[in-house]
Structures are given as structure tokens and as C-alpha cells.
Amino acid sequence: xRILVVTIVAAAALAAAPRPAHAAxxxxxxxxxxxxxxxxxxxxxxxxxxxxTPEQDPHYIQARPSLIAKVRRAALVVCTxxxxxxxxxxxLLRQAGNAAVQPGQxxxxxxxxxxxxxxxxxxxxxxxxDVHPYGNPHIQTDPRNIGKVAAALAERLAMLDSANAAxxxxxxADFAMRWQAAVERWTAAVAPLKGRQVVTHHKGWVYLETWAxxxxxxxxxxxxxxxxxxxxxxxxxxxxxxxxxxxxxRSVYEDGKxxxxxxSRTSIPHVVLPHTVGSVPGADDLFGMFDxxxxxxTEARR
Amino acid sequence: MERYWRAAMAAPFLFPxxxxxxxxxxxxxxxxxxxxxxxxxxxxxxYSRNPAEYQLSGFLLDEEAGLASxxxxxxxxxxxxxxxxxxxxxxxxxTSLEMSDGETSVDVEEAYVETLTLPKGLKVxxxxxxxxxxxxxxxxxxxxxxxxxxxxxVAMLNTAYSDAGxxxxxxxxxxxxxxxxxxxxxxDSFPAADGAQSSGTGAWTMFAHVGGDVGDTxxxxxxxxxxxxxxNGRASPFDGGSAVFTGASDLTIADFVWKWAKNGNPRDxxxxxxxxxxxxxxxxxxxxxxxxxxxxxxRYTGTQDGYYVQGVYQFRPRWRVGARYDRLDASNTVGVTxxxxxxxxxxxxxxxxxxxxxxxEFSRFRLQLSRDDSGPSTDDQVVLQYIMSLGAHGAxxx
Numbered sequence: 001x002r003i004l005v006v007t008i009v010a011a012a013a014l015a016a017a018p019r020p021a022h023a024a025x026x027x028x029x030x031x032x033x034x035x036x037x038x039x040x041x042x043x044x045x046x047x048x049x050x051x052x053t054p055e056q057d058p059h060y061i062q063a064r065p066s067l068i069a070k071v072r073r074a075a076l077v078v079c080t081x082x083x084x085x086x087x088x089x090x091x092l093l094r095q096a097g098n099a100a101v102q103p104g105q106x107x108x109x110x111x112x113x114x115x116x117x118x119x120x121x122x123x124x125x126x127x128x129x130d131v132h133p134y135g136n137p138h139i140q141t142d143p144r145n146i147g148k149v150a151a152a153l154a155e156r157l158a159m160l161d162s163a164n165a166a167x168x169x170x171x172x173a174d175f176a177m178r179w180q181a182a183v184e185r186w187t188a189a190v191a192p193l194k195g196r197q198v199v200t201h202h203k204g205w206v207y208l209e210t211w212a213x214x215x216x217x218x219x220x221x222x223x224x225x226x227x228x229x230x231x232x233x234x235x236x237x238x239x240x241x242x243x244x245x246x247x248x249x250r251s252v253y254e255d256g257k258x259x260x261x262x263x264s265r266t267s268i269p270h271v272v273l274p275h276t277v278g279s280v281p282g283a284d285d286l287f288g289m290f291d292x293x294x295x296x297x298t299e300a301r302r
Numbered sequence: 303m304e305r306y307w308r309a310a311m312a313a314p315f316l317f318p319x320x321x322x323x324x325x326x327x328x329x330x331x332x333x334x335x336x337x338x339x340x341x342x343x344x345x346x347x348x349y350s351r352n353p354a355e356y357q358l359s360g361f362l363l364d365e366e367a368g369l370a371s372x373x374x375x376x377x378x379x380x381x382x383x384x385x386x387x388x389x390x391x392x393x394x395x396x397t398s399l400e401m402s403d404g405e406t407s408v409d410v411e412e413a414y415v416e417t418l419t420l421p422k423g424l425k426v427x428x429x430x431x432x433x434x435x436x437x438x439x440x441x442x443x444x445x446x447x448x449x450x451x452x453x454x455x456v457a458m459l460n461t462a463y464s465d466a467g468x469x470x471x472x473x474x475x476x477x478x479x480x481x482x483x484x485x486x487x488x489x490d491s492f493p494a495a496d497g498a499q500s501s502g503t504g505a506w507t508m509f510a511h512v513g514g515d516v517g518d519t520x521x522x523x524x525x526x527x528x529x530x531x532x533x534n535g536r537a538s539p540f541d542g543g544s545a546v547f548t549g550a551s552d553l554t555i556a557d558f559v560w561k562w563a564k565n566g567n568p569r570d571x572x573x574x575x576x577x578x579x580x581x582x583x584x585x586x587x588x589x590x591x592x593x594x595x596x597x598x599x600x601r602y603t604g605t606q607d608g609y610y611v612q613g614v615y616q617f618r619p620r621w622r623v624g625a626r627y628d629r630l631d632a633s634n635t636v637g638v639t640x641x642x643x644x645x646x647x648x649x650x651x652x653x654x655x656x657x658x659x660x661x662x663e664f665s666r667f668r669l670q671l672s673r674d675d676s677g678p679s680t681d682d683q684v685v686l687q688y689i690m691s692l693g694a695h696g697a698x699x700x
Binding site: 052053055057060062064066072073086088089091094095096097099103104105129130225226253255 | 392421474475477481511514515521523561620
């Protein structure tokens, strides 16, 4: 009993302690790519931290105490949305009790609201696996989507931290210029791949495929979210006969055994593409992420 | 002719309007339907002792306490409905449908509203809800790692304390997770009883939780809670009679959980170690009626404690194994001569092992073996169970 009272008093004292006058805007992001984007747009004005590491599957993390504490202190929560984080984000928001970042508030930013979602299912049934009723949420693999989200996120930062609005806008303009030039360079680099067929582990690359003109003809997962099974892989192997598949794609958080097996049986190169910032060496920021992605894809089969 | 002309003129204007309408999401009446989820579960159980004689040496249990029914049976079907009510409130209802002896009963497990936008990180919850004391108490039975509650929870909380009341909760704005809270409750369910006699405020709780991460792979939470309850005529049947307790019941719980996952990705490989210690003091009047000795009453004071330690390891996607050890201890002074379970003949203990397989995150099959030494003699238990959830994607607590 006494311990409880002492804890409460100590915590109240901690909470009442004054905060530094020029504290950076606390930005909580669900995925590393949005933390990288917030850092590009805000620089020293923001302190952006991602809930997931590149090695973690953003579908399946838990509403850990550390994340509740981070959401509690956040001024802005930036997530992909489209139900990608449905297993943990609603719980974090409810547990943390931070009014400013609840859905619909200016402190809640949903990236999927600013791009056109692909793969919107006409019907949803759990027998189809872990399907997302609002469309495929893996929007960050098309660099043009990053540009759209950047413009909206910069405006949101400017709105929340109005004293520094001019800085956010000028940083955003600078980023947009550099990004536009890079997108043109990447688009030219992937042009020779147009029309080529690919196999992916999870249905997580449709935006990349749409941008680069690739055709996805199979997945290692039998249904979205279900681990690859021997029966499904055998079926897939059969199905690939007569097809000229350019590459088998997976992300770093997916087990490599299935793609290695399929690669060894078919001599199709299998690669790990950076699905986010920091996921593979060289993908240290958003530019690096797409540099590595484009290079890996174009060098996979010379 | 006139009509055609008009249609032709209007067509270019109509088309863009139709296009815009189609591009927007269609909003119909059921777009605002709340999230609905249904848990279907059932089991097969086999016991070496007669489950009707279930008791825990040294403890008086709730009227409904006992083992899951023997043989094949349907477990409580849980239907949950939840949604944001508006921009300021969230509401949730969990009902359980239970079939026993050919009759179906409906129970309200939880029905509460919660604030979303109170300032300073405060939250208020009102209604009937699972108390936030301990680690396991607020977790619904379908999300447990074993098919039954720890012995200490059976003995002191009748598996989980849920009651009508209000809760105030506050997450402290620190880098370390610190959450403090308290509840004022009606006091109608075990270990409280008949809250009306305590002006409808027969129980209160306080709890503190701290937690954090260690690297990218591990996270932990520790908690300390207190539950003070008025037991106004709390009835406990036992083999050969029944007892009615009127007095105060004070429970303190210390809990700890440690979770590890390879790369922080619980889907592939992970383990969870969890332990709780419960300490209870009860004091008051005990009225006992037995078939042999008739009715008598006297003073009862009890100091009881119990703990469990469990570990669950997911060694490959979809497969888990787990082990749990339970222990209880009671030191009671009872001013009646008739024999009751309070006269502890042995210290209850139990060892359990389980393995489960989840086809997806929505379906699970589990086999559990237990050796239960908590009654007068050893009981070997085998339970095979399925738990399936359908409907809205529920988020599980840490």
C-alpha cells in the first residue's frame, strides 16, 4: 500500500517537472520509412522514432509497454493505415490516453489517406488469408507514393508546430526537388524490367510492381499471412514451368528458406529488397532505400 | 424529340458527376456498424478424480468454481461488440453464452464506456469490466496460454474479478512506461459479495504498472495491485456442506512478465515468462452448515498466498509449448468445529504442460496435461481444446 502511494507521488513529481523550452516535436511512427521521412522534413525540429525495426513485420508486433509510453508523449503519430497496424495500433492509442493523437485529430497522420490504394478486394473472407479490406497497405515501395505522403506530412508538421511552419515548408520544397530528380533516375533505371515476371514472398510489393511495370505471377505464401507450405511451394514450382521469371522477392523479416528452395529448383535469382529504411546495408535513408532496391532488381539477372 | 435533346445536353455534365460519386467510398447505413467478433470454443476433458468433488485445500471457493466439465462440451461462446461512440468515447460489450444442462444462459462479461480525449493522459472507464489488477485478470479467457486459470486466481479471484464500477487510469509521460490507476466497484462478485449492503461500493482497487524494452528483442512489465473487498454473505459450497463468509478480504498481487522474440518478431520464434504472487488476508464471521454437525458460526481469519510461474515457447511459426507450476498456501484460524476446506490438509500444487497449434491467428488447438495436487488426492487431467475467433480483428493486450 505504502509503496503504491510513494510511486504515485514520485510519478506525479516527475510529470510536473518542467520540460525544456525548445523541445523537438515528438513524432511516433509505426514504420521506419515514416520516421525517415519525418526526419527529412523536420530535421532537428522533430524527434521521430519508429515503433517497428526493419526486421519486424508491422502486421504482427505487440502493444508493448514501451510503445504505450511513446504514444503517450507523442505530438504526432504517423502510420501507414489501411489496417496494416490493426492488430496493435488501436490498442496503443486507447491505452496511452493521449487525446492529441486519436484518429481524426491533427496529431494522427495516416499515410494511406494520401495515395491511391491498389488491390482493393471486391469481397473479403478470412478463408482468403489475412486480406486487407481497404486495399494493399504496403504503399511505400512506390517512390511516387513517398513524394505524395511527404507533401501532406510537411503540411501537417507545419500545422502542429506553426512557429516553425516556414522551415518545414522550405525543407519540404527542397526534399520534393531532390526526390523528383531521384524518381526520374530510378524510373529510367527500372525501365528495362518492364513486363518482366516476378514471384514475391508476401503480397507486399504491388506498388513497386505497378511503378516498375512488373507482373507478379505467384506468392510463396499460400494465402496472405499464412507461412509457405511444402504443398503450396510444389504447386508453385509446377506453375512456374515455362515462365521466364526475373526474380523472387522477399523482405528481410520474412524467412529466406522458401525463396532459397524455389531459387535452387528453378535457378531464378532470389533477392531481399529493402521494404523500408535500414532493412539492408546501404538503405540508410529513403534515397538509399530506393537506390538499393533499384540496383538489386536490375542486377539480379544480367 | 425534345426529351432526347435534353438528355444529350445533360450527358457530358452527368458523366463527371457519376465518376466522382463512384470514386468515393459508398457510405451506407452499415458503414458505422461496430466491430463484432465471436469466439467459438469447446473442449474434451478427462479427469482421474470425480470433478464434482473439486476443492482447494485451505480455501473457500466461489459457488461457480470448478473444473471444466468432463467429456465433450461447448465452452462459453463470447460475442463482443465494440466501437468508438463519438470523438470522445469508446464503448465495448462482451457477452458470453453458456450452455449447461440443456439450458443456455447469457452473461455480461464486460460492458463499459471509456473516454478517449481527457487531458493529461487520463482515462475514465465506467460500466462492468475486468479489473486491471494483476497481469492475467484483465485478459479474456480465450487469450490465456493454458485452458484454465492459475490456482491462485481460482482461489482468490474466481479466475478473474469483473464487477460494475468506475476506473481512473493515468499513463505518466515518462520514457519508462508507468501507469497508475484505481477502481471503485460495486462489490457484487467474488471475492466481494452483495455490494448493496456496502452502499453499492463494496470494493476498490489500486494498481501500478511499469514496463519497457531491453534491446529490440525483449520487453517486460511489472505490476503491483491491491484489491479490497467487502464480502457480505459470500457463499461457498463444499463437499458435505456450505459456508457463508461476512467480512473483509484484502488481496495484494505482484506480477511480472518477460517477453522475448527473435528480432522482436513474435511470429517466428518467441517466449514468454510470466509469474504472479498473490497474498490475501480475510477476517470476519463464518457461518457453516454441514450435514453432520448442523449450523454453527464463529470467527474466521485467514492468511493465504499463492503463486504461479509459467513459460510458453513458440519454437516455430504456429507451434507453441508451455509449462506452468502452481502453488497455494493457507494459514487459517476458524472458530467452528465442523470440518471445512479451510482446515488445510495439504498445500495445493499443480504442474501443467501444454502444446498448441494455430492454423492462423484466428484458430488454435491445444492439448494440456496437468497433475493437480490441490484436493484431497492427486488428479490427472487431460484437456483437448479448440479456440476460434471470427469477425473483426481483435487486438490483444501485451
